[in-house]
Amino acid sequence: MRTTPCRLTVSLEHIGRDGLLAIASVEVSIGGVPLTIHGLEGRRGLDGTLQISTPGISHAGVIMPAIELPIELERAIGREISALLK
Numbered sequence: 562m563r564t565t566p567c568r569l570t571v572s573l574e575h576i577g578r579d580g581l582l583a584i585a586s587v588e589v590s591i592g593g594v595p596l597t598i599h600g601l602e603g604r605r606g607l608d609g610t611l612q613i614s615t616p617g618i619s620h621a622g623v624i625m626p627a628i629e630l631p632i633e634l635e636r637a638i639g640r641e642i643s644a645l646l647k
Contacts, residue, residue: 565592571641573603580604582611585642589634598628603642611646613639 568590573583585601600616613635617624630638 567591569637569641571638571645573642573645575646582646583642585613585638587638587641601638601642603646611639611643613642 570588572586583603616627
């Protein structure tokens with residue numbers, strides 16, 4: 562298996578109302594090619610853990626994820642957002 566270096570940059574806007582802690586924009590640079598994801602939401606779950614949700618789209622009245630992230634990337638983004646919220 563071959564690996565490619567990635568860089569992750571997170572910008573955060575603190576919200577702090579209606580259960581929404583922050584809105585984040587994330588730039589993932591894979592092999593020097595940037596991909597930017599806007600509108601990630603950071604909320605505190607009932608168990609106190611930070612939950613990150615990706616932007617969604619509405620289709621036939623149902624909100625569906627607009628993007629699905631690999632679990633490794635989702636965790637890395639969660640760690641970065643959590644560190645910025647402290």
